[in-house]
Amino acid sequence: MGRRHEKSLALSLRTFDYSETSQVVHLYARELGKIHCIAKGSKRRKSAFHGPFDVLCLYEITRLEKEPGALDLLTGAETLKDYRGVRESYARFAAASYVADLVDEFTPEAQPQPELFDALRRTLDRLNEGAPVAQEVFGFEAAFLRELGHFPRTDACGACRKPPSGSDLWFSVRDGGVFCASCSPRDPNRILTRRVVIDALQAFRHGRPFPMAVTAGIADDLRRLLDAHLRYVFDREPKSARFMRQALLAAEGR
Ligand SMILES: [Zn+2]
Known part of the structure; x- marks a missing residue:
């Protein structure tokens, strides 16, 4: 033995x-x-x-x-x-449970991905220290999608292949990401979104803090877009996804 x-x-x-x-x-x-x-x-x-x-x-x-x-x-x-600080707040605990569920439910077994481990640990550290919860969730989702090779296309239109133009933009989970306003994707479930939302997604992709405060409107649109993308990629959402969304809204007094 x-x-x-x-x-x-x-x-x-x-x-x-x-x-x-x-x-x-x-x-x-x-x-x-x-x-x-x-x-x-x-x-x-x-x-x-x-x-x-x-x-x-x-x-x-x-x-x-x-x-x-x-x-x-x-x-x-x-x-x-x-992570006592995570357990002291409903919203932080809901967010931490959600990021843990993403890893538990959607990563392959027994395949080391140290960068993803480090991202999860960093997210728990920051939630524990009281960092803004919604931004930490977006930041982890971005790292998670990047490490698993599922990040949607944000820098080029899926039709004309140029940097997407217009202040309104389309997003299609089926067709891989962003489209110009004038290059509408054929996907019947396409989502009309705004450049500022795609810019926020792009910032999270590169692990950068978003330059302006992520307003409630941008956060809502980004949440909707990422929920749709994650559901499409993994065929369902993590068990705690709804709990996380409700807890975040409650924490903001909405
Ligand atoms: Zn285009």
Whole structure:
């Protein structure tokens, strides 16, 4: 035998009770990608895990090297950060749950993507410190779509291939992104949008802060556009998407 023990930083995405004393944990590990693990005895008072796993925490995990067809077995974990600030606010917790669900539901298993891990960790850090919630969600969605190769086209019209012209623009999820006002896409579900919304999307794509404050109107339009795009790419939306939208509106007093 002699299987190796592997260590990795990991963020907990979901936890399930597996038995009276054990849990199944969905983790996003920096060096291992998304893994579904059994933590035997994690609910016992004394265990190698110093207490049960909770969602949305940063751990250093130790995993027994995986054999083909076998379940992933955790042999130890240290809690490095529990993101208490995220748990103190309904909107921040809803946003954090949503970004974790994106990773849990839509990333391939066991494919390390360290940049995506770093983006998720950064987003949780910033939410924990009280950064503006809607912008953090957009920023993470942009990083997520970029890393998975699903970012919509924002810099060229899908018909004339030039930089899109006009202050009103079309957006078609089916046809890959933006179109000039005068180059209307054939897609019957095309969305009429504004240049300022596409500019915001473009800024988030490059990880830049949007130059002006993202107004409620721009945020609403961007939300609608990204919801439609994510639903098209993944055929559905994450479980917590509606919860996240409601919590953000409630936080803004709307
Ligand atoms: Zn055009």
